[in-house]
Amino acid sequence: MRSHVLSAEWTKLRTVSGTAWLMAAVAVLTVAVSAAADAATKCPGMACPVDTTKLSLTGIQAGEALIGVLAVLSVCSEYSNGMIRTTLAAMPRRHTVLTAKAAVVCCLALLAGTVAVLGSLLAGRLILPGNGFTSAHGFALLSLGNGSTARAAVGSVLYLGLIALLSVGIAAMVRDSAITIGVVLGTLYLLPVLAAFVANPVWHRRIERYTPMAGLNIQATTGLRSLVIGPWAGLSVLAAWAAAVLVAGGLLLQWRDA
Amino acid sequence: MxxxxxxxxxxxxxxxxxxxxxxxxxxxxxxxxxxxxxxxxxxxxxxxxxxxxxxxxNASIGCGPNLSGAACLPKIPIGPGGQAVNDSYYFVRRPLTGNGSITARVTSLTGYYANGNGTAQTAQGPPQANLAHGLVPWSKAGIIITASTRQGSAYVAMMVTGSHGVRMQWNYVNDTAGIPGAVTAASPRWLRLVLTRGTPAGTAAGRSDDTVTGYDSADGVHWSRVGTVQLTGLGATVQSGLFVTSPLASKVTPFFGGASTQESPSQATAVFDRVGLRGAWSSAPWTGDNLGRHWWSPSDGAGGYRLSDGRFTVTGSGDIAPIVGGPGSGGVPSTxxxxxxxxxxxxxxxxxxxxxxxxxxxxxxxxxxxxxxxxxxxxxxxxxxxxxxxxxxxxxxxxxxxxxxxxxxxxxxxxxxxxxxxxxxxxxxxxxxxxxxxxxxxxxxxxxxxxxxxxxxxxxxxxxxxxxxxxxxxxxxxxxxxxxxxxxxxxxxxxxxxxLPQYSQVDAAYPIxxxxxxxxxxxxxxxxxxxxxxxxxxxxxxxxxxxx
Missing domain, CATH: 1.10.357 (Tetracycline Repressor; domain 2)
Structure with a gap:
């Protein structure tokens, strides 16, 4: 039963031409932005306060926007072309439909995210030593053999998966694609900008600690003590948001007319 | 049809x-x-x-008996152009009523600044171990004509600086370069300011006919004009003389969009000689004053001056410049x-x-x-x-x-x-x-x-x-x-x-x-x-x- 639903959702997403392009775009944009950030950062002397793992994963902040688009594509387009009525007629257990959709989108995000993260780390490994981030300056070559780098890499892939779930949940609640992507991008970009600008320290701390942006802390490998919230704790905050929004989306799907 | x-x-x-x-x-x-x-x-x-x-x-700060935020607001002088300004320096002055000129030779400019974690901006004399010899790039020493000793007054000054050569500056935001290079006993700098008062008719009509021209020279023989400025707001009597000031040493480490800034107080000492006055100067003797708020002064908590054999040794701390926002604003919580x-x-x-x-x-x-x-x-x-x-x-x-x-x-x-x-x-x-x-x-x-x-x-x-x-x-x-x-x-x-604009004559981080x-x-x-x-x-x- 459930496998039918899953395969139906998979078929729908697979046969839309946009999906493959979007996944490729996630990987390309992420690696390109990461490589550009690597290339722009130099370490001329001894004391460079740079977290090279985090730096070489900068592109995640660009790629996540396209993950949001992918989620919107899978949910909202069904509402805009009326497909949702067919879907729900064929599979009347609505929360199963949403679960299947979330699972498929999340898997695609994890897949694109894995390529994006590996590509970004490879770019960092190739570019950073040329910019002075050498062992002479106290920087080891980026490697997944390093525990904290591996945690940041795996965590970044999971982060993209959670962003996909969050976006599917928001899409199920909002249903209109333009507003959904606005809310998703507002969550992804407005919060960090506000955290940088909000002068009130109480609000500053609240934003960094309790909003989905806490999830990006999973990328930190140095200065962990000065983080407002730890790497895994931060990712858990994002997971909690994603779960809450998905449940809310599922309930609304159950209660509302499609 | x-x-x-x-x-x-x-x-x-x-x-x-x-x-x-x-x-x-x-x-x-x-x-x-x-x-x-x-x-x-x-x-x-x-x-x-x-x-x-x-x-x-921003977060609320409380001052005064009622812990009100408004009571915390510092009294910040406003310059003639309407900007918030720093106006603190040591001033050795005499009144001048009418046309006149002042000439001085600067033979030395030296200084101290706090290094290490010298973040205590208003400390009363930090431990001597934290002091380093040297000048801040915008340490200033020279001659000045100002409307009054009130902070934020209109002024014109010719000065030597820590590492920006001779400058002519006026009304806080204006800055013109003169002779480049540092001052030493072997290469002293001559500075001159000439004040020409406007006609009474022009002043009555509200025109600013008062002009001040600044000159510099490496030898006291060959002079070059640095600039001519028209000033408004000079009263009948102006204050003129020698000044020394030295701003916060700001060490900017630019990184990650912002920049980390370390600010520490500094102090400068200049030696002047061949001080020449022409025109309608008052016969009153020289007076030394600390104007405004000084960050600190390692020697005696304030600036000072000594006159012997026609040589003035003047020590001061502070700045005559616009205040900028963000780090580098000198500890003023500003927005x-x-x-x-x-x-x-x-x-x-x-x-x-x-x-x-x-x-x-x-x-x-x-x-x-x-x-x-x-x-x-x-x-x-x-x-x-x-x-x-x-x-x-x-x-x-x-x-x-x-x-x-x-x-x-x-x-x-x-x-x-x-x-x-x-x-x-x-x-x-x-x-x-x-x-x-x-x-x-x-x-x-x-x-x-x-x-x-x-x-x-x-x-x-x-x-x-x-x-x-x-x-x-x-x-x-x-x-x-x-x-x-x-x-x-x-x-x-x-x-x-x-x-808020950036000023080339104020060293600060100016972060995005x-x-x-x-x-x-x-x-x-x-x-x-x-x-x-x-x-x-x-x-x-x-x-x-x-x-x-």
């Missing part, structure tokens, strides 16, 4: 204009009749105001008109959603075919859409910005934040610029929406182009790369919100996070306009070629 002449097939200019007005009206009707778009614009305005006034506000406008980012996302949806919704519903059938000149449809949604965004942005500023600034003051004074012209530019930012971003979204035709992709593209470069510049990228991004991407447009942008306000805004125009042109081209 002749048939009436058929109407000419071509349209006249007048009817073209009328038809464009019809297209415009049709688009306006579409916009206002979709409730979601109107609500979206109201939401955008509320976001701008809410974020700016409540989240943007500016730009702070309550940080909500612009929230409003921007909402406006971009509406702008893109205004086009893509027509594709989704198939309305575009009807629209293009009704007005076959496709470029005009797009232009009308951009104008309608841009105008609505402008009006919304203007109201929201005025509200955010008028609610936000009193709140900042009540919480003990000093609001840096800006000219009315600057205030108008920042507020109207915020509204224009909304308008152009919406038009940009219309263009990208017509190119991409899918709302989610169009909105993501515009947000990635406008907001992400800014975010990366303030959080991840090193200063140079961040500045580059804010020159070449649409995010350059935020420069229109910069309210404190509202300092690499491009001048209008140039940055022009970059955003360029992107929007490019998107609209490409969209028009594609709209004409593609089937709807």
């Amino acid at each position: 002749t048939a009436p002449a058929p109407a000419p097939a071509h349209t006249t200019v007048g009817s073209q204009r009328a038809s464009f007005a019809r297209v415009l009206r049709a688009e306006w009707t579409k916009f206002r009749s979709v409730r979601g778009w109107v609500i979206g614009m109201i939401v955008a305005a509320l976001l701008i105001v809410f974020v700016g006034v409540f989240l943007g506000a 500016s008109i730009s702070q309550p406008l940080v909500g612009v980012f929230a409003g921007l996302i909402a406006v971009v959603v509406i702008g893109a949806a205004f086009v893509t919704a027509e594709y989704r519903r198939g309305l575009i075919r009807l629209t293009l059938a009704a007005s076959p000149r496709r470029g005009r449809v797009l232009a009308a859409k951009a104008i309608v949604v841009g105008s609505v965004a402008f009006v919304m942005g203007l109201m929201a910005a005025v509200l955010a500023v008028s609610l936000g600034l009193p709140r900042e003051r009540a919480q003990g934040q000093y609001v840096m004074p800006t000219s009315t012209l600057t205030d108008v530019r920042v507020i109207v610029g915020t509204a224009a930012l909304m308008a152009v971003a919406a038009a940009f979204a219309v263009g990208v929406g017509a190119i991409v035709r899918r709302s989610a992709m169009a909105i993501a593209t515009v947000i990635l182009a406008v907001v992400l470069p800014f975010l990366l510049a303030v959080t991840v990228l090193p200063l140079g790369a961040g500045e580059w991004l804010l020159r070449v991407t649409p995010a350059a447009g935020f420069a229109i919100q910069q309210s 996070g404190a509202g300092y942008y690499p491009l001048p306000p209008l140039a940055g805004f022009a970059v955003l306009c360029g992107f929007a125009l490019l998107a609209l042109c490409l969209a028009t081209f594609l709209l004409r070629r593609r089937d709807a």
